Amino acid sequence: MKKVNVLGVNFDNKTFNQFQNEFIGRLNNHESTFIVTANPEIVMAANENPEFMKILQTDADYITADGIGIVKAAKLLKTPLPERVTGYDLFLWLMKLANERGLRVYLIGAKPKVIHSVQAKIAKNYANINLVGAEDGYFKEDLDLVARRIQRTQPDLVFAALGFPKQEKLLSILRKNATPALMMGIGGSLDVFSGQVKRAPEVFQKAHLEWFYRLVTNPTRFKRMLVLPRFVMKVHKNKRGNK
Ligand code: UDP
Numbered sequence: 518m519k520k521v522n523v524l525g526v527n528f529d530n531k532t533f534n535q536f537q538n539e540f541i542g543r544l545n546n547h548e549s550t551f552i553v554t555a556n557p558e559i560v561m562a563a564n565e566n567p568e569f570m571k572i573l574q575t576d577a578d579y580i581t582a583d584g585i586g587i588v589k590a591a592k593l594l595k596t597p598l599p600e601r602v603t604g605y606d607l608f609l610w611l612m613k614l615a616n617e618r619g620l621r622v623y624l625i626g627a628k629p630k631v632i633h634s635v636q637a638k639i640a641k642n643y644a645n646i647n648l649v650g651a652e653d654g655y656f657k658e659d660l661d662l663v664a665r666r667i668q669r670t671q672p673d674l675v676f677a678a679l680g681f682p683k684q685e686k687l688l689s690i691l692r693k694n695a696t697p698a699l700m701m702g703i704g705g706s707l708d709v710f711s712g713q714v715k716r717a718p719e720v721f722q723k724a725h726l727e728w729f730y731r732l733v734t735n736p737t738r739f740k741r742m743l744v745l746p747r748f749v750m751k752v753h754k755n756k757r758g759n760k
Contacts, residue, residue: 521596523587524751526560526573528580532599536581544673544699551576551692552701554583554604557748559681569682576689585725586745590752604703608676615674616643623667626654626678627707634711654679664690675700678707
């Protein structure tokens with residue numbers, strides 16, 4: 518099975534390694550590519566927002582399972598996905614690749630302070646990257662105008678860290694304009710990359726308790742996490758409905 522449907526969102530049934538190979542191929546061919554890394558929150562948001570669902574169903578070229586919740590849901594639905602493929606891991610790998618190849622990278626998102634420290638980190642540790650744009654995510658212009666600004670710089674890679682669904686809306690415009698770049702929404706990844714927010718220690722990641730670490734270190738996320746039990750219930754309901 519090439520795609521795995523979890524509550525209306527079609528995930529690509531691929532390993533991290535398979536995604537890497539496909540993305541390299543598309544980068545080499547300068548194919549316009551829009552990647553969504555979807556977690557349970559995104560799936561639930563899409564179920565409540567038809568415009569967002571349409572972007573995922575018709576504009577995205579790839580959808581990866583960002584989080585153990587999706588992998589577990591797929592298993593429960595008896596259509597397992599091989600592994601979790603997170604936006605942050607893909608981002609780190611693509612930044613390394615960009616540095617090796619001297620690619621043109623456009624970053625948009627996060628607070629001004631964060632994007633400044635990201636720029637400094639790139640200058641220091643990824644000096645070979647051609648950073649053609651680095652702007653914070655609190656712009657006032659409409660997304661079409663922002664998309665045009667990005668296109669003019671002719672990037673190879675575009676990372677939008679605006680949170681969903683704003684980042685996917687922006688990237689879907691670029692994708693519809695056939696911008697020949699690999700483009701991915703990365704949520705709060707720049708906050709982590711800059712060191713502003715710490716990623717969970719490996720023990721938490723391995724125990725699939727990254728969400729718990731985040732909750733404890735950032736209790737304001739509690740309200741957002743209430744969507745998770747609703748996701749689990751909906752998956753169960755969906756499973757029963759399929760019988
Ligand atoms: N953000 C932004 N512009 C906005 C709203 C949010 O650039 O109008 C940024 C915010 O600073 C943060 C990221 O988007 O860096 C979203 O992070 P969050 O932790 O909500 O995303 P997640 O990784 O959970 O999807």
